[in-house]
Amino acid sequence: MAYSQIRLKILPSVRCLFDKPVQVKLEGLIPHKPVELRSKLIDDRGVIFKASALYKADETGQVDVCRAPSLGGSYTGVEPMGLFWAMAPETPHSKFLKKNVLSPTLVEIEALSGDTGHLLASETNERRYMKEGMxxxxxxxxxxxxxxxxxxxxxxxxxxxxxxxxxxxxxxxxxxxxxxxxxxxxxxxxxxxxxxxxxxxxxxxxxxxxxxxxxxxxxxxxxxxxxxxxxxxxxxxxxxxxxxxxxxxxxxxxxxxxxxxxxxxxxxxxxxxxxxxxxxxxxxxxxxxxxxxxxxxxxxxxxxxxxxxxxxxxxxxxxxxxxxxxxxxxxxxxxxxxxxxxxxxxxxxxxxxxxxxxxxxxxxxxxxxxxxxxxxxxxxxxxxxxxxxxxxxxxxxxxxxxxxxxxxxxxxxxxxxxxxx
Missing domain, CATH: 3.40.50.1820 (Alpha/Beta hydrolase fold, catalytic domain)
Structure with a gap:
């Protein structure tokens, strides 16, 4: 199956407030094949935070993290927001730092083939701190x-x-x-x-x-x-x-x-x-x-x-x-x-x-x-x-x-x- 048919969705929108949950969903996968999801952000100090989880596509070729369990990685089991709360710093003992809230925190989500490691799809979740008009x-x-x-x-x-x-x-x-x-x-x-x-x-x-x-x-x-x-x-x-x-x-x-x-x-x-x-x-x-x-x-x-x-x-x-x-x-x-x-x-x-x-x-x-x-x-x-x-x-x-x-x-x-x- 061509990688171009694979879609990574962040629902209900790629833009949300930081304290709001999102749904990460993959479509167009080969049924029952393994897929790795990775998340990454960079804080105001330049520290990189990452998480990863291994999933298996269902019979329709989908992975919905709100329903599917992670089989390994930074967390296991059904954790709809695991890719976010499980992120750990690459630099040990670093606390996430966001001082100025005029700009959003960008969380990159990637899907990779569990067999080959090839990048299948990616999307960025823009997590904002202020509503319009604040x-x-x-x-x-x-x-x-x-x-x-x-x-x-x-x-x-x-x-x-x-x-x-x-x-x-x-x-x-x-x-x-x-x-x-x-x-x-x-x-x-x-x-x-x-x-x-x-x-x-x-x-x-x-x-x-x-x-x-x-x-x-x-x-x-x-x-x-x-x-x-x-x-x-x-x-x-x-x-x-x-x-x-x-x-x-x-x-x-x-x-x-x-x-x-x-x-x-x-x-x-x-x-x-x-x-x-x-x-x-x-x-x-x-x-x-x-x-x-x-x-x-x-x-x-x-x-x-x-x-x-x-x-x-x-x-x-x-x-x-x-x-x-x-x-x-x-x-x-x-x-x-x-x-x-x-x-x-x-x-x-x-x-x-x-x-x-x-x-x-x-x-x-x-x-x-x-x-x-x-x-x-x-x-x-x-x-x-x-x-x-x-x-x-x-x-x-x-x-x-x-x-x-x-x-x-x-x-x-x-x-x-x-x-x-």
């Missing part, structure tokens, strides 16, 4: 640095501060994809972006207070309160904001620590010192990676309470997402302690979503899994834990939970606004 504003308002996303439509919309700054500076994917759902989202930078210090010596909570005040004052934002979305180290800052600042209604902490870490936190005349890591608790794995899971000292001990945030002062609702195989720190234990603290003060304002085999980084759906990587605070490569499939399933579930949580506590996006989106 307004992206590079922000420099007073001291505030970041990027503001405003959905199309008349508004007003619920407002959310997204705290996602890693060692490489501000990243925008999560903020933009959440804004697509009908929220005004401020991706707030707090170090390593524009002229913000790359290695700050303290956390200045009044900077974050200025950001909350600014967002609440935008004419497109409806009140009375806003939401906060955080992950990892920024979860501590989210808890500090929720404890001390007004105008916050809902806070999401993904694999967060309940104490201050790294550097002192200042707010007016209050100083909260950081926990000091216990270096002898850091282990080296058989593969030579550092396991820092037990590096932070016991936060239940009296001598460490000075570093805890007074979350009992908070008036917002909390959603803690925790991965039980998080090796960055004991996020499940921290969530348990947070819940106990709030309940001991008569507050039932916390929900905890637990993911047994997931690792530290729970991202937006279909983002490549990051089991290990360079940790800026440690200055070395560490393990983050988790299994790729379980992590992918956790990301899907959490993304829906986050939207439902904000909808419940910030107010729903009206149907008329959704239609405009």
């Amino acid at each position: 307004n992206r504003i590079l922000l420099q308002e007073g001291r505030i640095k970041g990027v503001l996303f405003i959905p199309p439509g008349n508004g007003p919309f619920p407002g959310i501060v997204d705290l996602y700054t890693l060692g490489g500076g501000l990243t925008e994917p999560r903020a933009s994809l959440l804004a697509n759902k009908g929220y005004v989202v401020l991706a707030l930078a707090y170090y390593g972006f524009q002229d913000l210090p790359k290695n700050p010596t303290k956390w200045d909570l009044e900077y974050f207070e200025e950001a909350v005040t600014y967002l609440r004052g935008r004419p497109e934002v409806k009140g009375p309160g806003i939401g906060i979305l955080s992950i990892s180290q920024s979860g501590s800052l989210a808890l500090a904001m929720s404890s001390f600042l007004s105008g916050i209604s809902a806070t999401v902490c993904v694999n967060a620590c309940i104490a201050n870490i790294l550097i002192p936190l200042h707010y007016k005349d209050i100083v909260i010192p950081p926990l000091s890591p216990v270096m002898e608790n850091i282990k080296i794995t058989e593969s030579g990676l550092l396991d820092i899971r037990n590096a932070l000292p016991d936060t239940s001990l009296e001598k460490n309470r000075v570093s805890l945030f007074p979350i009992e002062r908070a008036s917002c609702q909390f959603l803690f997402a925790v991965s039980e195989d998080d090796h960055n720190w004991k996020s499940a234990l921290f969530a348990k302690q947070a819940a106990a603290t709030l309940r001991n003060h008569g507050k039932e304002c916390i929900k905890v979503a637990t993911y047994p085999k997931a690792g530290h980084f729970l991202e937006v759906p279909y983002m490549p899994f990051c089991p290990s990587g360079f940790h800026a605070a440690v200055g070395n490569v560490v393990m983050f834990g988790g299994e790729a499939k379980a992590n992918s399933e956790a990301q899907l579930d959490l993304w829906e939970r986050v939207q439902e949580f904000f909808k419940s506590h910030l107010g729903p996006v009206s149907e008329s606004r959704l239609n405009k989106l």
